[in-house]
Amino acid sequence: MEDWSKDFFEVMENAVSEVEHFFTDMSEEFVEMLDILAHISEEFTDQVQNNLISEVDGYLNEFDGYFNEFLEPIIEICRDFDPEFDEIDLSMVTYVNPSPTQHPVCRGCTNYHGQVYGGNLLVCAMHPTGVESESCADWEADSDGIF
Structure with missing residues (x-):
């Protein structure tokens, strides 16, 4: 067993x-x-x-x-x-392209930011409200080449 x-x-x-x-x-x-x-x-x-x-x-x-x-x-x-x-209410816009009448100096610049924050347009870090003259010392060509 x-x-x-x-x-x-x-x-x-x-x-x-x-x-x-x-x-x-x-x-x-x-x-x-x-x-x-x-x-x-x-x-x-x-x-x-x-x-x-x-x-x-x-x-x-x-x-x-x-x-x-x-x-x-x-x-x-x-x-x-x-x-x-031209006195557009920017609070509804999130991006503003530079045009011949608004920030024309910034057209084609790689430094251009163009974003709207709280209704205020930030043009670029060097010139937050944009430049008042005909040229910008900080202007750099955009690599895309799109103006």
Whole structure:
């Protein structure tokens, strides 16, 4: 009868060993699968950042250019009819492009900031409210070359 119990415990130990081996193999396979998925997601993210975002940014910049080309003549006509038109409420605007009438010296300058904070336009760090003269000593050509 002792042989029977000894055989039973051997079978049980083998079964436990096989189950443990199975779960070890499964966990290793699962880790490999997760590593592959992480690598694929990193590649996908890189592709999105490198291609899609730059493409969308290009389209948005192109749209911005067309939109400005569309609006500038309308703004010029409004200025002709209303002398107080330049006193725009800047609290609703987040970016102001330099134009022939507003900060013309800043057109094409890489230092131009043009963001509105609390209704106040920050022209650039050197000249927060802009320059009053016909030229600026701190003017640097914009690398884009878009004026």
